[in-house]
Amino acid sequence: MKRYPVFLHFLIALFLANCGLSEAAEKHHAIAMHGEPKYPPRFQHFDYVNPDAPIGGTLRLSAIGSFDSLNPFLLKGVSPRGLGDVYQSLLERSRDEPFTLYANIAKTIEVAEDRSWIVFHLNPKARFSNGSPITAQDVLFSFEILRESGRPNVQSYYQKVTAVDIQSPLSIRFAFEEDGRFEMPLIIGLMSVLPASESLKTDFEKSSLTPLIGSGPYLVEKVEPGRRIIYRRNENFWGWELPQNKGRFNFDRIIYDYFRDDDVALEAFKSHRVDARFENSATKWTSAYGWQSGVEYRQSTPKLSLPAPMLAFVFNTRHEKFSDLRVRQALTHAFDFEWVNANILHGLYKRTHSYFENSPLAAKGTITKAERELLSPFTDELLSSVFDKSFRLPVTDGSGRARDNLKEAQGLLLAAGYRIKNGVLTHQQSGQPFEIEFLINNTDYIKLISPFQRNLELLGIRSNIRQIDTASYQNRLTDYDFDIIINSWGQSLSPGNEQAFYWSQKAATTPGTRNYPGIRLAAVDAMIERIATAGDRDTLVTATRALDRVLLAGYYVIPLYYTDEQWLAHWPEIKLPPTPSYWGTGPDLWWHEKNS
Incomplete structure (x- = not known):
């Protein structure tokens, strides 16, 4: 990557200005993925805080399992809860907008109109917890070490950066490749900044219980390995006067106790x-x-306004028995959600009908003209139902019998070439009995699978549940070595490049992605590209709804349930x-x- 000395960058800028080609842009306090930021310059605080909240006291929280590393930036090791409050990023995200970031370590930013570059002008007051100032060199160091050794998704994103230039001790410029760059200024804005250090560079990949130096509102006060971690409020935190911190981080101490x-x-x-x-x-x-x-x-139920995670039974369509859409439809009819919700889930949940449920991104009703225009080039590979029907999951009366649904399932399996032979559903051509293994690493899922198994048995389908340890489970998911799993995909109000990791054709054949169903459709790839390059909110929403329709119509999963509340x-x-x-x-x- 090119790194120009400050005087050389000045000469280049002067030359461009004289040629009428200056890349200078207006300095901003925030950047929104689409549209304008909600909060103006010099705003006082976020609307969802109590700006007059008193300071003091101890908050005691629990966590399950254990931890063995205080480096949250690596895939290796398990970090403790709460460690994110030890670090700060260049920009700070607000939680009442789809995707908007506000000045934080960076006091102001300049952004190219086409999002091909961004310049961060650092706050001269920004300090690490040891009192040293945060400089552009620290930002460059953090970028390089996270690109080389950070989590895989971070490495993937940071590879889209084509150049990093330190313009002054407190200014740094990032430039991006054209593919998917509209989101990249915000992704880089969320980068945590670590102090440049040869020792950190040498030891970064080592799992350690020694905390890294941060610049956030809390410090690690005490660690009992695997059992407890105590954070202390940093009275000398440089950012207390920033508006995004008003009303937040109010406890003197936060303790996480770990339980088995x-x-x-x-x-x-x-x-x-x-x-x-x-x-x-x-x-x-x-x-x-x-x-x-x-x-x-107290039992509080704050409302959630984010897309609900898609929790679902997931078919591995790489396996021949699940490659037939009619089979996937049949098994969807065999799952009686209404009975499960009433008898197991206490009626507290709603059925998930979208990959972006509980949000304006969900495809509801019949297809719109704008969505149709996006999908019309792919009519050869898409079902006609995408264009002329709204997606509907089968519904039962909750009695547990679901006779009509099972009858529908039998008809679909018959059309797919299956017959009952000696009480077992068998493929007529291959002679293979229909057998399913549910792979899990969570005992709680058994209560969802067991009633499903009873209905599968009525269809002549043999099934078993295999529970394995977390490491083995992850290895099998990495290699896509399963029949059916229960998985959850989280979404945001501003989907972007991550959709390729979830659903693209490339992800379907790359080990370790989250395209567990093995979806391979050109229409999906095209909608992902449209989402990642959307220049306005309307385009993003239309492309996301179109993607949702295609995913739903393929019956790649059996959607389960969600709640639009937190239970606290x-x-x-x-x-x-x-x-x-x-x-x-x-x-x-x-x-x-x-x-x-």
Whole structure:
């Protein structure tokens, strides 16, 4: 990468200016993926905080499992919860906009109109926790070390940078390749900045319980390996006066205690050794909380306005038995969500009908003219239903019988060449019995699979559940060595380059991606490209809805369920702001009532 000395860059800029070709741009306090930032220059605070929240007290939280590394930037090792508050990025994301970043370590930015480059002008007040100033050299060092040794997705993104130029001790410019560059200024803006150091460069890839030097609002105060980590509020944090930090990071100390399983963590909460916990179990949420020693736990349900994760049974279409759409449709009819929700999930969930559920990005109703125009070049590979029907999942009366649905499933399997032979569904041509292995690493999934198995048995399909350890499970996913798994894909209100990692043809044949179903469609690739290069919000929404329609019509998964609420149990002294963000709530927004 080119790195021009400061005087040479000045001469180049002067030459371009004299030629009428200056690349200078207006300096901004924020950058939005599309449209204008919600918050103006010199705004006071985010709307979802309590700017008058008192400072003080200790917040005790729980985590499950263990940790063995204090380097959160590596794939190797498991980092503890809360470590993100030790570091700061160039720009800070707001949580009540689809994707907008505000000045943070970078005080101002300049961005090319075509997003081909961005210049970060650093805040001269920005400091690492040891008091040393943050410079452009630190930014360059962080970029290079994360590109070379960081997490795979980070490395992939950072490879799109074509040049990095230090323009002055407090200014640095990044340039991007054309492919997918519209999002790249924001991705680089989210980069955490580490201090340039030869020792860090040498030891970066070593898993260690020695914390890296950060520049955030908290410091690592004490570590009990694998069991506990304590963070202390940094009174000397350079960024306390920034508007995005008002009303946040209010506790003097935050403690994460690690427990071997969630039941033990729940008991720790009930005995008031833990102050708050997010609940993921519908059974526990409805029955495990109540009065304790005359004090009632609070059960708060902040609303979520993000796309709900697509939690689903996933078919591996690389296997011949799942390559036939009719088979995937038949198995979708065999899953009785209404019974599962009523009898296992306490009726607390809604059925997922979109890869972008609970958001304006979801494809609802019949196809629009704009979506049709995007997909019309691919009519040869797409089903006609994409263009003339809205997607609908089968529904039952919740009785568990689902006779009509099973009858529909039988007809689809018959059309796909299957017959019942000696009580077993068998492919007429190959003579192979239809057998399914559900691969899991989470015992909780058994309760979802078991009622499904009963309906599969009525269709003559043999199935078994194989539970394996996390490492073995990940290895099999990496190699796509499974029949059916239960997986979850998270989404944002501003999807981008990550969609290629989820659904592209290249990802389908590359080990270790998240295209677990093995989707291989030119239409999908085209919609991903359209999303990644969208220059305005309307284009992004249209392309995302078109992608959603294609994915749904292929029946690559059996969608399960979602909730548009967070389930937060907390003791009365832990207070929350009244207005949730799109992301709901989080510990950085809370405060302790005793300090009011």
